Amino acid sequence: MNPDITTSRKAAKKTFGYISSSNLVIIAYATAFFPRVLMMLKFPSAVNFLHFAAVPFACAAVLIKAKSKDKKQLANSMALLGSLWLLLTISFASALLNDVGIINVILSFLMWTEPFLLILAIVSIPMSLEVFAQFRRWILGFAFFNVGFSLIQKFILKWDTCGCSPGGWGDGDAIKGVFINQGSGHVVSASVCATVGIYFYINAKDRPMWQRILVLLVGISNIIWSQANQVVVVMAGGFAILSLVNMKDLVKALSYLIGFIVFGIVFAWAIYNVPGLETFQTWIRPEIYGPEGEATKLKFSGIRFTLEHFHSPLNWWLGLGPGHTVDRLGGWMLKDFSDLLNPLGATRSPIGEQVWSFMGSSWLGGGSSFFAPFFGWAAIWGDLGFLGLGAYLYVCWITWSRICPDDLSKYLMLTVAINGLIFTQMQEPGYMLFIASLIGLRWQELRVLNVG
Template identity: 40%
Template sequence: MFLRLSAIKKQKTQVFIDNTTLIIFAFCTVFYSRIFCSITNAPSILNLAHFVVVPFVLVVVLLTTRTKDQKQIAIAYSFLFGLFILLVVVLASALWNHAGFINAIVTFMMLGEPFMFLLAISCIPMSAKSITRMKKWLIWSAVINFLLAAIQKPLIDSGKLYADGLNGTDGCGGVFFVSGAGNYISASVSVAFALYFFTNEKTVPLWMRITVILAAFWQILFSDSKQLLLAYLIAWGSLILLNFQDLSQTIKLLIATFIFGYGFLWCVQNLEAFAGFLAWARPELYGQDGEAWYAKFYSVRSILSHYQSSLNWLFGLGPGHTVSRLGVWFLKDYWSILRPLGATTSPIGIEGMEFVNSFWLCYSSSLFSPIFGWAGIWGDIGILGVGAYLFLCSLVWQHFGLDDSLKVSLLAVIVLGFIFTQMEEPGFMLSLAYILGLSWQKQRLRKQTKQASRAVPQQWVTL
């Protein structure tokens, strides 16, 4: 009898954490880690916790989820196949170029982690309650990020908040305070969320959704993230071309483009807050021998000059050996940790950063930076690496590009890859994966609800 009571007590003390909670926890480890370390002076190594947490959560979800949804199963297999291809390419590049194994692992995680996170979200057969929990976390996280950025700027400018030498414009990183590109990442998250919120949360009053859009636009202005607006405009134009066969949708997009374009042009010409956009309107920069091209393609020329074999076109120069985020910043910031693990370096990334700091056009605007996502992927792991990454992107587009707002954000990521390093920023990419996964889960639940409602009358007829 005593043994039986003891067993019952043990059962009562067991704590079960559902998979949705694990997803939210993984999201928080990447979204709030920087601001947590800044406030508490915790070791910066905590910023890397998500590299362990996200794969762990994915494994737990894959092992514990018992879904019979054929679409979920198909997505899981296709993503796992794509991630496997990416891993093989990264390892092959590291082997060919004698790069450290830790270089390969970090590169794979930087590029593959958002897809892992999205896969983990999509594998779970979420209930309406779980989806609501995820949505609340997203909304409040976006609000906190925006409010922090809006508060940080005046505090930094007035000298009341220190941001590692950054001014208020560059230092207002929101939850990503303080980091070198925190202002861009924070604004990128706000814009992606604003588009999602405006188009998907139809139960929220229109004035509130418009306010969210205006707030995100304001953050672009006060954080001087002009290139973000450019990326979304190009993405919007690309979406119009992709929807050209759908005449009605194309007309709607063109009308919206005309209205926004006219309003934006008026603002640039008449409002001082928009004067920064005129910095790009200098035709002499874009001539045949213009300094814009010289600056932007500096890293491309540098990478090509280090090629020693035709196989470098396929495998690159090795993970972390060129102008990827790993090669330029990550190895330098965490060298004391990575060096004992066998990390290897190359002068290309350091030289690229020195060029940025010395050439006036580069440090004036990140639009002309030679350090950008696609150059880093191509330089590190070659054409095969670019192909593997694009294959994963195509899977996301196929399964998770559910509406125009999500498609625009996905296309904007591709465009941003030609501007700066947002493609390799976990804070932005995992936030976007969270938004995509949440939207997909909501659509899946709606379809299941419709199917269930149709099945009820059929049962009555059968009876």
């Protein structure tokens, strides 16, 4: 048994005021997971910004009082903190080059790094087995609440067919779980449902197999109910890449490869034979993917508009400034919350409006977000340049190499990376903090059980 675990019970119970470190992290996570539910209960829209204060505060509070003697735990925390500091430095350099408002820098940095701050907080807590079990119950409980709420919306409230859903969404777009009245809420909810299903199936080895399979099927089936087709691509793509990563272990790689091939064959059959999956057929159109194809032109229009606004060779290295290109800030947040952010000195560029205009003129623009020109990796490069992109990848590498102890954690990170090629999920707080919490949970689990 790790000697630090023996003393961690007392350390974990020390409180910041009257709230323990683990509970403080749970509260911070909840502020990002449930704001849409709170807005439905008539809370002001400013509740959407609460997590920007709660998550850094929780992380800082944990770090200030952390007294772990585990050298590996300390080294991991310091490495992750150092990589985040590098990204923040580049963000300020980009802001200076492009005369960007300080509020842009703060919000952009937090939107990109909140998940890593949460991971940093989780791995810095010297959890005992009791504290870990309680922490896991809360994190998984939130996710299962989303699954249950999605089931209620589908089978009891019938929001997909009644025409009475909040915001007037119809069909699968109305099945949003706790992410109510959020444009891509159905995708976020489906991602959370599928992820918790996979996590529970792999990790809940103390539960009966039938129960694990049931949770897996319910979680994945939400993809069909909400018509979140891209989630299938993300999940399958993560599995395929993981099989390549494991090529050194021939047996494991072969098992993953066979599983992926079987899935591909079954899924190809299901697209044409299973009700609810026929929407995937709209993607099977080779003519839209060529150099002059509509999908290609639409997907990369954001990058093209970004390049047109470069005014210095330094823009290649430092971008056009935080929130000035195709991330969530530049795409809609700075506009939608202008009454709140403009008095704080927020700055905007015309790129977001240009991209929206181009989307409006494209016959594919109103379709799946799979073709959206607003997507994570393009946004990081557009806002912060190659230096910012490199710094963000360094943060990811530190997390991958030091804090992802097994294939499950690595798989979760790969799904995030693939999402970054599709839409702005990498800046979606509810989804990203959920993934971060699972990675932190897995690290703590192996540490507490002295397996990793």
